[in-house]
Amino acid sequence: MSLFDIEKNTSVIKNEDVLNYDYVPKTIPYRxxxxxxxxxxxxxxxxxxxxxxxxxxxxxxxxxxxxxxxxxxxxxxxxxxxxxxxxxxxxxxxxxxxxxxxxxxxxxxxxxxxxxxxxxxxxxxxxxxxxxxxxxxxxxxxxxxxxxxxxxxxxxxxxxxxxxxxxxxxxxxxxxxxxxxxxxxxxxRPYNLDEVYGIIKERAKIALRKDAIDTSLLKQIANITFNKRDIRVGIYLLRESAKIAEQDGKRKITKEHVKKAMENVLDKTLEEEKLNKDELLIINITKEHNGDVSGKLFDFYKKKGGKLSYKSFKRYAKNLEKLGILKLELTSGGFKGKSTRIFLN
Ligand SMILES: Nc1ncnc2c1ncn2[C@@H]1O[C@H](COP(=O)(O)OP(=O)(O)OP(=O)(O)O)[C@@H](O)[C@H]1O
Ligand SMILES: [Mg+2]
Missing domain, CATH: 3.40.50.300 (P-loop containing nucleotide triphosphate hydrolases)
Known part of the structure; x- marks a missing residue:
């Protein structure tokens, strides 16, 4: 068997486009x-x-x-x-x-x-x-x-x-x-658990081969999605677990496939997919110099080629705090009496 031979009918995913975040469904229930x-x-x-x-x-x-x-x-x-x-x-x-x-x-x-x-x-x-x-x-x-x-x-x-x-x-x-x-x-308003389940079930129905996933696993994905409060989590889990199942040569998603997909989610914040290059640079610099004052971090950011002004840099950091990625702490004892320390959350 050559490297690119594919076994017919092993596919779990019927329509991958449906598992893109910007796919617009035929109906938007609950809205x-x-x-x-x-x-x-x-x-x-x-x-x-x-x-x-x-x-x-x-x-x-x-x-x-x-x-x-x-x-x-x-x-x-x-x-x-x-x-x-x-x-x-x-x-x-x-x-x-x-x-x-x-x-x-x-x-x-x-x-x-x-x-x-x-x-x-x-x-x-x-x-x-x-x-x-x-x-x-x-x-x-x-x-x-x-x-x-x-x-x-x-x-x-x-x-x-x-x-x-x-x-x-x-x-x-x-x-x-x-x-x-x-x-x-x-x-x-945020969706309740039943609504999340309804949305995930419908997505799975149009994206995956019939019988590719059992109700119990769909419910598990809905639960995780509900706790994370973002439908993208559920769509991500459907897509990843279906791909893992396909790589595994299976026609059906198992508990283990969902578990593996979950581990991937933890590695990669969903937010990161939407962050721009300045925001990613600020995160990386904070990773390297966790807890440093904002002025110092700004110097490192500039050295790495960042183009934002100090004012915009701080605004970006505040936005990242709202996303739950960074944590900003006002401290006394900076150069002018007060300064902000930035931590990875
Ligand atoms: N009621 C629904 N029915 C079907 N799919 C939905 C529904 N609500 C959300 N989704 C799906 O969930 C994903 C996230 O939704 P959407 O992009 O509209 O979020 P948003 O509220 O605009 O979030 P953000 O504030 O991060 O931009 C999309 O793929 C969307 O199709
Ligand atoms: Mg949006």
């Missing part, structure tokens, strides 16, 4: 109310009235992005009148990058080398006499929310949706922007 509210904010635009603006918030991994993407997909399948624009701000922290991404989605070319304002003007021109839904996901990752003021001024009848897993974000944006964008709040 019907939120989906209805999102749709209601867009509908008036179909009657030439103004859309509503939303602030969508809730913990990580509980269907905020999936729900909005589901609505946008429905929208684009039913009308060309309203243009959906979805921007994830995670790695697009400045308004230039955000406007360029929007221009890209509108198929506007040649934005390179132009100013942010120029790119915005092109977008305004392209959307002349049209209405749009602008979704800015992970909005709390943005360096400067000022661009929202420009969007709302240029597109006063469109609908703007801001999404965050940090409710506090909204209290921090400039009051000038807040008074201009009246935002209806939509909360996503």
């Amino acid at each position: 019907e109310n939120q989906i209805q509210e999102i749709a209601d904010s867009i509908k008036p635009m179909l009657y030439e009235r103004s859309g509503r603006n939303l602030f969508i918030y809730g913990a990580p991994g509980i269907g905020k992005t999936a729900s909005i993407k589901w609505v946008l997909r429905e929208l684009s399948e039913s009308t060309d009148e309203i243009i959906p624009i979805y921007v994830n701000c995670w790695n697009l922290k400045t308004k230039y990058f955000i406007f360029s991404e929007m221009a890209n989605q509108l198929k506007l070319s040649f934005t390179a080398g132009k100013s942010a304002e120029h790119v915005l003007q092109q977008i305004v021109y392209k959307l002349k006499n049209k209405r749009a839904v602008f979704v800015f996901d992970e909005i709390d990752k943005i360096d400067d929310s000022d661009f929202l003021y420009q969007i709302v001024s240029m597109f006063p009848t469109s609908s703007i949706h801001l999404i965050s897993n940090n409710f506090e974000y909204i209290t921090k944006i400039d009051s000038r922007i807040r008074s201009r964008i009246i935002l209806k709040h939509i909360e996503f």
